[in-house]
Amino acid sequence: MILVTGAAGFIGANFVLDWLAQSQEPVVNLDKLTYAGNLETLASVQDDERHTFVQGDIGDSALVARLLAEHQPRAVINFAAESHVDRSIHSPEDFIQTNVVGTFRLLEAVRAYWSSLPAEGKAAFRLLHVSTDEVYGSLAAGDAAFTEQHRYEPNSPYSASKAASDHLVRAYHHTYGLPVLTTNCSNNYGPYHFPEKLIPLMIVNALAGKPLPVYGDGMQVRDWLYVKDHCSAIRRVLDAGKLGEVYNIGGWNEKPNIEIVQTVCALLDELRPKADSSSYRTQISYVKDRPGHDRRYAIDASKIERELGWKPAETFDTGIRKTVQWYLAHPEWVANVQSGAYRDWVQTQYAGT
Numbered sequence: 165m166i167l168v169t170g171a172a173g174f175i176g177a178n179f180v181l182d183w184l185a186q187s188q189e190p191v192v193n194l195d196k197l198t199y200a201g202n203l204e205t206l207a208s209v210q211d212d213e214r215h216t217f218v219q220g221d222i223g224d225s226a227l228v229a230r231l232l233a234e235h236q237p238r239a240v241i242n243f244a245a246e247s248h249v250d251r252s253i254h255s256p257e258d259f260i261q262t263n264v265v266g267t268f269r270l271l272e273a274v275r276a277y278w279s280s281l282p283a284e285g286k287a288a289f290r291l292l293h294v295s296t297d298e299v300y301g302s303l304a305a306g307d308a309a310f311t312e313q314h315r316y317e318p319n320s321p322y323s324a325s326k327a328a329s330d331h332l333v334r335a336y337h338h339t340y341g342l343p344v345l346t347t348n349c350s351n352n353y354g355p356y357h358f359p360e361k362l363i364p365l366m367i368v369n370a371l372a373g374k375p376l377p378v379y380g381d382g383m384q385v386r387d388w389l390y391v392k393d394h395c396s397a398i399r400r401v402l403d404a405g406k407l408g409e410v411y412n413i414g415g416w417n418e419k420p421n422i423e424i425v426q427t428v429c430a431l432l433d434e435l436r437p438k439a440d441s442s443s444y445r446t447q448i449s450y451v452k453d454r455p456g457h458d459r460r461y462a463i464d465a466s467k468i469e470r471e472l473g474w475k476p477a478e479t480f481d482t483g484i485r486k487t488v489q490w491y492l493a494h495p496e497w498v499a500n501v502q503s504g505a506y507r508d509w510v511q512t513q514y515a516g517t
């Protein structure tokens with residue numbers, strides 16, 4: 165049994181689907197169901213006995229303690245977070261509450277549970293904290309990619325709150341001996357991504373005939389990883405990672421935002437040509453840059469590759485094609501997310517959970 169937090173969100177839900185496709189081991193999924201939590205993504209495992217969904221907050225100490233005592237997980241994987249940089253600029257408070265205070269409360273509950281385990285259970289237990297490359301700050305063109313030794317220089321309320329959570333996790337290992345693992349991953353993309361993030365936003369807006377808003381000059385560079393590759397990396401770290409260590413996860417796919425948008429347009433031109441044969445590129449519209457926008461992130465993933473033998477299965481070309489195809493094949497999922505209808509769906513499908 166594993167306890168996974170925030171697994172109604174983009175990466176957590178992909179992780180649960182992946183996990184249940186590969187393992188018989190049950191999962192308890194604790195998620196607050198903020199605007200970003202969408203149980204419709206998990207519809208295929210709704211009746212699966214191996215998946216138990218609990219709506220709740222990682223900051224609810226009593227609830228987390230009860231779940232740990234009841235289910236006795238051998239591992240906790242913490243995905244739960246406020247995750248959208250733009251939202252953190254406009255309303256940072258939720259980010260502090262969930263990413264900092266929530267992680268602290270989760271750590272306290274896990275520490276109490278772990279301390280109560282018999283020696284064998286104690287030795288086997290793991291807490292894996294999922295974090296981001298944004299904690300390392302911004303790189304200039306030509307700077308070496310982030311290794312695990314790079315100093316923390318978070319620049320947005322989002323990355324600062326994630327950095328604080330990483331430090332707390334580290335401190336609980338050094339101070340209390342809690343068996344933790346931390347992963348810092350680059351930008352994910354793939355199925356079930358909420359359409360406020362760059363790639364799904366571009367696909368959805370393009371199909372709706374709306375402008376494709378690109379911040380500033382569009383030359384901000386990010387490193388992109390297909391979400392299923394992130395999931396396989398997390399499994400690998402859980403299985404073989406050294407306690408207390410940090411693993412950077414990335415796809416060696418540095419791309420400027422504008423190139424991502426152009427690639428999405430080219431794929432749509434091929435897979436869903438417009439009636440008038442014009443390119444979706446004509447919808448690209450440059451907008452005022454995000455305040456404090458980091459210029460470049462790049463992940464050096466050689467440690468996880470060398471020490472744990474992990475490698476991404478997808479290249480950017482194969483992953484982005486799969487992603488565009490997925491969005492074209494799932495207009496209902498997109499429509500429900502955009503209309504908020506998935507919230508009603510949750511009420512009918514998961515009443516009483």
Ligand code: NAD
Nearest residue numbers: 170172173174175196197198200201221222244245351352
């Ligand atoms: P997401 O916003 O799609 O999902 C977050 C989930 O957490 C949602 O289901 C939400 O309901 C839940 N949640 C929020 N606050 C909660 C709380 N207090 N208690 C319980 N559940 C709560 O985010 P995501 O993109 O899936 O990211 C998951 C994790 O991975 C985050 O920690 C994020 O920092 C990290 N990460 C994301 C990326 C990326 O590109 N998306 C890259 C690297 C790391």
